[in-house]
Amino acid sequence: xxxxSQSAMTIACAKCPLRSLPIFGExxxxxxxxxxxxxxxxxxxxxGGTILLEHARAxxxxxxxSGWAFRYKTFEDGRRQIINYALPGDFLxxxxxxxxxxxxxxxxxxxxxxxxxxxxxxxxFFAADAQLAYDITWLAASQERTLDEQIVSLGRRxxxxxxxxxxxYLFDKARELSMTKRNRLDLPMRQSHLADTLGxxxxxxxxxxxxxxxxxxxxxxxxxxxxxxxxxxxxxxxxDEVENIPRPLI
Amino acid sequence: xxxxSQSAMTIACAKCPLRSLPIFGExxxxxxxxxxxxxxxxxxxxxGGTILLEHARAxxxxxxxSGWAFRYKTFEDGRRQIINYALPGDFLxxxxxxxxxxxxxxxxxxxxxxxxxxxxxxxxFFAADAQLAYDITWLAASQERTLDEQIVSLGRRxxxxxxxxxxxYLFDKARELSMTKRNRLDLPMRQSHLADTLGxxxxxxxxxxxxxxxxxxxxxxxxxxxxxxxxxxxxxxxxDEVENIPRPLI
DNA sequence: CGTTCCCTTGAGACCGCTCAAAGACCGTGG
DNA sequence: CCACGGTCTTTGAGCGGTCTCAAGGGAACG
Numbered sequence: 001x002x003x004x005s006q007s008a009m010t011i012a013c014a015k016c017p018l019r020s021l022p023i024f025g026e027x028x029x030x031x032x033x034x035x036x037x038x039x040x041x042x043x044x045x046x047x048g049g050t051i052l053l054e055h056a057r058a059x060x061x062x063x064x065x066s067g068w069a070f071r072y073k074t075f076e077d078g079r080r081q082i083i084n085y086a087l088p089g090d091f092l093x094x095x096x097x098x099x100x101x102x103x104x105x106x107x108x109x110x111x112x113x114x115x116x117x118x119x120x121x122x123x124x125f126f127a128a129d130a131q132l133a134y135d136i137t138w139l140a141a142s143q144e145r146t147l148d149e150q151i152v153s154l155g156r157r158x159x160x161x162x163x164x165x166x167x168x169y170l171f172d173k174a175r176e177l178s179m180t181k182r183n184r185l186d187l188p189m190r191q192s193h194l195a196d197t198l199g200x201x202x203x204x205x206x207x208x209x210x211x212x213x214x215x216x217x218x219x220x221x222x223x224x225x226x227x228x229x230x231x232x233x234x235x236x237x238x239x240d241e242v243e244n245i246p247r248p249l250i
Numbered sequence: 251x252x253x254x255s256q257s258a259m260t261i262a263c264a265k266c267p268l269r270s271l272p273i274f275g276e277x278x279x280x281x282x283x284x285x286x287x288x289x290x291x292x293x294x295x296x297x298g299g300t301i302l303l304e305h306a307r308a309x310x311x312x313x314x315x316s317g318w319a320f321r322y323k324t325f326e327d328g329r330r331q332i333i334n335y336a337l338p339g340d341f342l343x344x345x346x347x348x349x350x351x352x353x354x355x356x357x358x359x360x361x362x363x364x365x366x367x368x369x370x371x372x373x374x375f376f377a378a379d380a381q382l383a384y385d386i387t388w389l390a391a392s393q394e395r396t397l398d399e400q401i402v403s404l405g406r407r408x409x410x411x412x413x414x415x416x417x418x419y420l421f422d423k424a425r426e427l428s429m430t431k432r433n434r435l436d437l438p439m440r441q442s443h444l445a446d447t448l449g450x451x452x453x454x455x456x457x458x459x460x461x462x463x464x465x466x467x468x469x470x471x472x473x474x475x476x477x478x479x480x481x482x483x484x485x486x487x488x489x490d491e492v493e494n495i496p497r498p499l500i
Numbered sequence: 501c502g503t504t505c506c507c508t509t510g511a512g513a514c515c516g517c518t519c520a521a522a523g524a525c526c527g528t529g530g
Numbered sequence: 531c532c533a534c535g536g537t538c539t540t541t542g543a544g545c546g547g548t549c550t551c552a553a554g555g556g557a558a559c560g
Contacts, residue, residue: 071398073398073399073402073490075406075488076488079406080406081401081402081405081406083398083401083402094387094391094394095391095392095394095395095398099392099395099492099493099495100493100495101492103395103398103399103490103492104398123384126380126383126384126387127380130376130377130380130383133376133380133383133384133387134373134376134383136387137344137376137383137386137387137390140387140390140391140394141344141345141390142345142349143394144344144345144390144393144394144397145345145349145353147394147397147398147401148321148323148333148345148353148354148397149323149353150401151331151333151397151400151401151404152323152331152333154401154404154405154449155331155404155446155447155448155449156325156329156330156331156449158547159547159548190505190506190507191506191507192506196405197405198405199404199405199406200548200549201548201549201550202506202507203508203509203548203549203550203551204547204548204549206507206508206509207508207509207548210508238325238326240323240353242349242351242353243349243350245349245350408515409515409516440537440538440539441538441539442538450516450517451516451517451518452538452539453516453517453518453519453540453541454515454516454517456539456540456541457516457540457541458516460540
């Protein structure tokens with residue numbers, strides 16, 4: 001709720017910097033004018049700022065243009081579960097548009113900019129452009145796959161495997177977006193975020209991170225992750241290999 | 251793979267018994283002929299039969315017409331995580347249609363019948379019928395909400411809360427479909443299925459079930475669940491109330 | 501230069517695990 | 531019809547992974 005502002009200056013979809021990334025394959029790329037017609041503005045949020053409030057009515061959909069955010073749910077007694085992380089190109093808020101009220105909150109981890117779309121126009125855009133409809137469904141289905149894997153993590157991976165998986169997942173996701181340099185990635189989250197993602201306490205998360213460092217496949221200090229031996233990390237994490245196929249961008 | 255057969259006799263969508271259930275609201279109900287055109291047949295599966303094989307290429311989409319099924323993932327060492335359960339009206343296989351290979355398996359718990367749709371025609375049906383496209387997206391988004399809640403369960407609910415939540419969730423889902431009678435529901439799964447859903451061992455699942463029975467809000471024997479005090483169960487489960495709005499049926 | 505937030509470390513408690521075995525239920529075949 | 535084997539549920543014992551509580555150190559910031 002704090003530090004949220006709406007900017008008059010917006011990036012034209014045709015000049016969207018994300019469009020040139022290989023992961024958003026040219027063949028699958030929606031015409032920029034279609035997205036432009038759907039887009040109504042941009043939202044700028046500071047670290048810790050709320051993008052979507054838990055249990056509130058959501059009137060917008062978003063695509064992350066830059067920055068990190070995370071989706072979460074909380075209990076009244078303060079327990080928090082982070083559901084997943086959003087990076088540039090991720091489409092947010094769809095769940096809410098199908099029911100009336102948000103089931104989760106979304107918070108920015110870094111300074112972030114999001115493209116804003118009107119939820120009440122979703123249907124008319126579906127009717128007008130089948131490719132847009134298909135792309136949104138594609139993204140929703142892809143999101144399901146990610147959530148499936150998070151469920152497997154929480155249900156059946158040990159603490160060490162969970163940490164390894166999360167770090168590899170974030171690394172791989174960031175690499176697709178060319179956010180890594182020489183196997184290095186700056187992670188904006190605190191250990192308390194990792195703990196709330198992993199279903200562990202902060203203390204045990206810390207101890208498990210240290211154990212993982214001793215395994216030798218990663219280095220992690222000053223909030224910079226370095227993947228030293230990706231194969232070893234993936235084996236530890238029991239990664240179920242999925243090829244990164246080009247994905248749509250709304 | 252065993253006990254799978256394709257029947258020549260199929261139910262006409264116009265006469266689909268699910269269409270008269272209140273949860274599939276009339277206003278949101280897709281024209282029967284649209285679904286009929288998309289449907290290519292029915293699949294009958296016996297208990298324990300495979301509907302979708304993990305890591306195989308999927309060429310079909312399904313709607314459960316009758317019976318119970320579950321989605322799961324396994325590790326090489328045998329650990330299994332059940333991701334969620336499918337009941338009549340649930341739409342299956344979408345994740346796989348967006349990538350090449352199934353990330354999960356689907357297995358029948360009871361004798362089941364599924365409507366079969368061709369995955370390679372999905373795009374052309376999207377282009378031909380915006381309502382169908384919208385409905386499929388709706389279902390995908392709704393599924394995400396369910397998965398979010400499962401992530402919260404595994405990450406932040408205690409064993410007792412988890413069991414309470416799962417039983418309430420199944421009860422509520424079945425009630426929408428008029429599968430309950432006087433607060434009673436026949437559950438087809440074994441305790442090992444519950445354990446693999448809850449991220450617990452079978453032994454601890456058993457002990458937790460007993461503790462829950464002693465709490466008094468449920469009875470459970472002979473595979474019949476009876477919800478004695480739904481409010482107490484929901485409080486125990488820390489249910490985040492969501493109204494059951496009418497949903498589409500493909 | 502103090503305050504605050506975060507990471508780290510240690511100690512002890514507890515939740516959920518594994519191992520083991522007995523009882524209950526069911527289908528099958530003698 | 532009964533004996534048997536297999537699967538599922540239940541129970542007990544002991545271990546260990548993860549938790550909570552507590553305190554110290556380091557870095558950032560006003």
